[in-house]
Amino acid sequence: MKDLAILGASGHGKVVAEVAELNGWCVTFFDDAFPDITQVAHWKVVGRSERLIANLHQFDGCMVAVGDNRIRLQKQSYLQSHGLECIVLIHPTATVSSYARLGKGTVVMSSAVINPFARVGECAIINTGATIDHDCILAESVHVSPGASLAGGVSVGALSWIGIGASVIQGVTIGPRAIVGAGAVVVTDIGADSKVVGVPAKEIG
Numbered sequence: 001m002k003d004l005a006i007l008g009a010s011g012h013g014k015v016v017a018e019v020a021e022l023n024g025w026c027v028t029f030f031d032d033a034f035p036d037i038t039q040v041a042h043w044k045v046v047g048r049s050e051r052l053i054a055n056l057h058q059f060d061g062c063m064v065a066v067g068d069n070r071i072r073l074q075k076q077s078y079l080q081s082h083g084l085e086c087i088v089l090i091h092p093t094a095t096v097s098s099y100a101r102l103g104k105g106t107v108v109m110s111s112a113v114i115n116p117f118a119r120v121g122e123c124a125i126i127n128t129g130a131t132i133d134h135d136c137i138l139a140e141s142v143h144v145s146p147g148a149s150l151a152g153g154v155s156v157g158a159l160s161w162i163g164i165g166a167s168v169i170q171g172v173t174i175g176p177r178a179i180v181g182a183g184a185v186v187v188t189d190i191g192a193d194s195k196v197v198g199v200p201a202k203e204i205g
């Protein structure tokens with residue numbers, strides 16, 4: 001069995017750990033936010049990322065399981081700069097086209113679908129039941145929440161968050177660091193750093 005270090009023992013971390021186990025990995029957790037916890041479910045939590053780096057030879061791969069897009073990307077860059085290899089994890093019930101491309105550190109959760117010629121950058125979360133249609137381009141550290149749908153040819157900038165159940169029509173561009181609220185329907189381009197909600201989605205705050 002191969003050994004996987006997961007940095008981040010939160011709720012999201014537990015879901016990532018199960019996907020890893022289903023892919024034949026033996027999981028050990030590390031956590032920077034709660035370094036004193038020693039166990040999550042049946043998984044050991046061993047310490048902070050510094051400890052992971054000190055013991056990197058014990059692991060065949062690593063994964064950052066932190067929900068915050070910015071922190072996840074920072075941690076992944078930090079681990080990779082110390083020689084750790086971030087892997088891609090795909091739940092067995094997800095459908096990922098052999099013509100799609102996924103960047104290192106990306107996790108695809110159960111029942112998600114990624115269609116041909118979609119390109120998903122490093123460190124993304126394609127969450128439970130999300131759909132990414134043909135020719136979508138997602139930059140690094142994007143989170144597409146459960147049940148959200150991106151139609152064909154949608155472009156999503158780095159660090160953006162698409163909320164649970166949101167829909168984005170074909171060809172729309174979403175700028176970097178944008179937030180699309182739960183259940184929103186995005187029918188026009190969204191600028192960098194915007195936060196939009198509603199049907200059709202409009203900017204707030």
Ligand SMILES: CC(C)(COP(=O)(O)OP(=O)(O)OC[C@H]1O[C@@H](n2cnc3c(N)ncnc32)[C@H](O)[C@@H]1OP(=O)(O)O)[C@@H](O)C(=O)NCCC(=O)NCCS
Nearest residue numbers: 145146162163164179180181182183184196197198204205
């Ligand atoms: C969009 C979002 C980030 C806004 O959070 P926020 O900045 O804290 O905003 P607030 O809760 O202060 O709400 C501001 C206003 O927008 C409205 N609003 C917030 N989210 C909304 C949504 N998804 N749809 C419609 N209206 C929404 C609020 O009712 C409020 O309206 P008001 O000013 O008339 O009272 C958040 O509500 C959201 O939808 N998050 C996504 C959660 C998610 O997908 N989780 C999945 C995790 S895997």
